[in-house]
Amino acid sequence: MFRRWLAVGFPHSRRLFSSKTGHDLGGAIAELNKEIESVFGGPLSNGFSGSANEDAVGKTQFDESNSKDFVMNQEPRLTHVGSTGEAQMVDVSPKESSKRNAIASCKVLLGQQVFDLVLSNQLAKGDVLGVAKIAGISGAKHTSSLIPLCHNIVLTHVRVDLRLNAEDFSVEIEGEAACTGKTGVEMEALTAVTVAGLTVYDMCKAASKDIRITDVRLEHKSGGKSGDWFRKK
Structure with missing residues (x-):
């Protein structure tokens, strides 16, 4: 199956990731999904999502369900290490006694x-x-x-x-x-x-x-x- 994937080739793949707007990116992803379905006879279970968009400053946003899955699948981080790697004392004030x-x-x-x-x-x-x-x-x-x-x-x-x-x-x-x-x-x-x-x-x-x-x-x-x-x- 992997060799078949390599042999098939996608004619629009070069312009697919050159899009600079959320609208063009969503359409390109939808087009790629159609090509995947034509090759494999159906959508892949982990296929591309067309819910990406960009805000005014160009930062990619993802739908809520995908972002929750991403957070849940992350490995737990050490509580005594800050976001930039520095040592920190944990704030326990929100906890109940x-x-x-x-x-x-x-x-x-x-x-x-x-x-x-x-x-x-x-x-x-x-x-x-x-x-x-x-x-x-x-x-x-x-x-x-x-x-x-x-x-x-x-x-x-x-x-x-x-x-x-x-x-x-x-x-x-x-x-x-x-x-x-x-x-x-x-x-x-x-x-x-x-x-x-x-x-x-x-x-x-x-x-x-x-x-x-x-x-x-x-x-x-x-x-x-x-x-x-x-x-x-």
């Missing part, structure tokens, strides 16, 4: 030697898990100061839990943040577990430089226009 919640997690791989020191509370800096817990809560409250385009949120609840896992000699950290507002608290929950993990590293780095912070991720969020989201296990 709702209860919002987010849970995040991460893991700190200590190695057996450091794990045993944390378990027996024999590190020089003292209670690793207790200090990291407070650091995580403080980190959540300072998220907007750390992440430039985050909104300053009044948090109603922050939870940070740390648990020693003897199977892989790690500290498992879970953080939760909640608020009632116009934007989510995912970043606050993620910041809580990240700061807690960094604090574990700081408390233990004298014993080992091989400690790794891994698997920082969002586990669940609720509230807002997008509703609930759960990580698939």
Whole structure:
């Protein structure tokens, strides 16, 4: 079929796109559609539309249905990027307030030697898990100061839990943040577990430089226009 298309040729195609008025362009498109029908025995499903016209300044206008389809088929763009590519803070003023919640997690791989020191509370800096817990809560409250385009949120609840896992000699950290507002608290929950993990590293780095912070991720969020989201296990 493609070879047949190339072989046929359209005698009026050269003048088709040289038209400079909306009236001539519409007529040329209609003429081309007739030629397409004569070749293929009927109109193509995605054939040319004759609804284009030009305004007084020469900008092409399209009918409303085509423009809506064009907008709907576009890929979503990042909300923190402006129309010219510059960074911007999202305006959340039109949004409605709702209860919002987010849970995040991460893991700190200590190695057996450091794990045993944390378990027996024999590190020089003292209670690793207790200090990291407070650091995580403080980190959540300072998220907007750390992440430039985050909104300053009044948090109603922050939870940070740390648990020693003897199977892989790690500290498992879970953080939760909640608020009632116009934007989510995912970043606050993620910041809580990240700061807690960094604090574990700081408390233990004298014993080992091989400690790794891994698997920082969002586990669940609720509230807002997008509703609930759960990580698939």
